[in-house]
Amino acid sequence: MSITAIRGFNDILPGDTELWRHIERCAWSIFRTCGFGEIRLPIVEKTELFMRSIGETTDIVEKEMYTFADRHGDAITLRPEGTAPAVRAYIEHKLYTAPVTKLYYTGPMFRYERPQKGRYRQFYQIGAEVLGDESPRSDAETLSMLMKFFGTLKIQGATLQINSLGDASCRPAYKEKLYNYLKERAGELCENCVRRIETNPLRALDCKAAGCIEATSSAPSLVDSLCEPCAVHFDRVKYFLKLYGIEPLVNPRMVRGLDYYTRTTFEITADNGLGSQNAVAAGGRYDGLVEELGGPATPCFGFAIGMERLAMLLNREQVAAAPLTVFIALGIDAEKKGVELVSAWREAGIRVVEDFSAGGLKSRMKRADRLGADYAVIVGENELNQGVATVKDMKQATQETVAWDRVADLIKGGK
RNA sequence: GUGGACGUGGCUCAACGGUUAGAGCACUGGACUGUGACUCCGGGGGUUGGGGGUUCGAAUCCCCUCGUCCACCCCA
Known part of the structure; x- marks a missing residue:
């Protein structure tokens, strides 16, 4: 270790x-x-x-x-x-x-x-x-x-x-009363409480030892004093x-x-x-x-x-975290565009992380799932050419394609 | 400070003192070249908390130590 x-x-x-x-x-x-x-x-x-x-x-x-x-x-x-x-x-x-x-x-x-x-x-x-x-x-x-x-x-x-x-x-008068009471019953108290008679007699009142509970059951009450x-x-x-x-x-x-x-x-x-x-x-x-x-x-x-x-x-x-979005860029051009898109979405207040891993979309979707994503936003060659993103609702298993500047609204509006 | 139970892959747990310490889940790769959860097949991963001892042989028995949990004590 x-x-x-x-x-x-x-x-x-x-x-x-x-x-x-x-x-x-x-x-x-x-x-x-x-x-x-x-x-x-x-x-x-x-x-x-x-x-x-x-x-x-x-x-x-x-x-x-x-x-x-x-x-x-x-x-x-x-x-x-x-x-x-x-x-x-x-x-x-x-x-x-x-x-x-x-x-x-x-x-x-x-x-x-x-x-x-x-x-x-x-x-x-x-x-x-x-x-x-x-x-x-x-x-x-x-x-x-x-x-x-x-x-x-x-x-x-x-x-x-x-x-x-x-x-x-x-309290001093009560302590005195309790002190005298405990003094007489010292034999029935636990070791700890015997010591407390001198140092802090009040503590004997909330001792859990059976003998002490018994011995203090008829002790003078604080509230009455x-x-x-x-x-x-x-x-x-x-x-x-x-x-x-x-x-x-x-x-x-x-x-x-x-x-x-x-x-x-x-x-x-x-x-x-x-x-x-x-x-x-x-x-x-x-x-x-x-x-x-x-x-x-x-x-x-x-x-x-x-x-x-x-x-x-x-x-x-009971404590729901803000929905998480995972951004997936496919291809070097989409990665470039992603720099701009992700910061814009963050600016709009959505909680988004980018998946920087290589590999196929399948494995990256799997990573998004494991990160606990509520939404996956995908931008690849197809989307890039049309200025759109594919937004998948991971919980509902539905997706739609929307313009870049509508992504944040869609995510905030959903759920 | 006192008493007790327990420490085995990331997690939950198996393994009478006797082969190379196993399983499920998780992870990873593939089946499926741009779509997660389900299925199937393959793969990686362990100084058995640490140290010492007994033994031909220790995850297993003994001692010490560290840690977790439970109770006492005490308190939030």
């Missing part, structure tokens, strides 16, 4: 990029109508940015980051997610001077994990962040935009789960989601893996064909992050969509 791509890093081939472009175009056309502007962010950031935002005891920071020393010895990291860089840019460029900022971005993220279906070391996300809006209506509207996006792509079986993680005024403002916020989010026609599933045990989330968190899962990596989009509110990173106190809401997981949910047939 010669040199291959590194593990977990994949090439995305033309057949797939067609689908990816469709997804990106669709996202962009919907997001922009909701007031989002695109931001292009660096792929590498100072390591410190992620340690301070995502949280030092999270799995991402502890064992999944691609961190290097650059030539000056500074610690830099391939971004494992997009929110922290977006917030960094928001602060750096003082975008907070605007009443609200809505940012959209797309690009690769990097996490050092064992590859699996729907999980790669370089993976792509479409992300969106609303910075500077504390209203629960913002949460609901942004979620509805996301659901509309999935609807436009005709994603089947997507379910929205939401939860509220509370904020700085109610919210302070008044958080409870009101959560109710309003649910209320407005209903107005948007969205019926979310409240999952009080859903805990996110990043430390910066407050209040609303959510996850969209799809069951068809994604295996155990079935979350296609997730996100939530992070009201403390901007301030944490040195900006003014700014309430925010954002989400990220997993591109390859989303692409797996779509069937290629």
Whole structure:
């Protein structure tokens, strides 16, 4: 075997990029109508940015980051997610001077994990962040935009789960309650969760181990422990989601893996064909992050969509490529004329490639077929003398002879 | 990071430790000198993922390594 791509890093081939472009175009056309502007962010950031935002005891920071020393010895990291860089840019460029900022971005993220279906070391996300809006209506509207996006792509079986993680005024008290509860039940918990009691007790709530599910079944509920403002916020989010026609599933045990989330968190899962990596989009509110990173106190809401997981949910047939025309010149004079004809047809907007191979018309028609041609345009001695081309519809198996300047119209009109 | 399944022409897969590793599809040439898909006939294509070992003999057994997939973990 010669040199291959590194593990977990994949090439995305033309057949797939067609689908990816469709997804990106669709996202962009919907997001922009909701007031989002695109931001292009660096792929590498100072390591410190992620340690301070995502949280030092999270799995991402502890064992999944691609961190290097650059030539000056500074610690830099391939971004494992997009929110922290977006917030960094928001602060750096003082975008907070605007009443609200809505940012959209797309690009690769990097996490050092064992590859699996729907999980790669370089993976792509479409992300969106609303910075500077504390209203629960913002949460609901942004979620509805996301659901509309999935609807436009005709994603089947997507379910929205939401939860509220509370904020700085109610979560610490809840954590304490949960800590004491878990402490008493430590014997029933898995090894991992025993460790979490000290580091991140909330995580024990969404552990899949049977013993842990059993042990936490009567644990104090987060949703019941919210302070008044958080409870009101959560109710309003649910209320407005209903107005948007969205019926979310409240999952009080859903805990996110990043430390910066407050209040609303959510996850969209799809069951068809994604295996155990079935979350296609997730996100939530992070009201403390901007301030944490040195900006003014700014309430925010954002989400990220997993591109390859989303692409797996779509069937290629739904994304029709533009019809392809293959031009076949027979004889040296036709080849000469072809230079002019092909560029004129391209100018007219049709997608045309020329078959430069030698050989009989039969083998060249066969090549055209294999290239996936919708039309074959043939110009040989006969056509050349009369200023016409033979245009064959490969799918219908019909053909007609038309003047050169009518070829593009015929092809565009057909189909 | 842990556990498991699997790596054989471009693709899907055969081959009890025993001739020269096969088939279908794909490719290519011809039957058919300017018309693809169907048919028929011919042809090319393999360091059996890589390395080491056991054996008279390894695709097959053993060890290591790389990769893919699945699950755990975690997440998008």
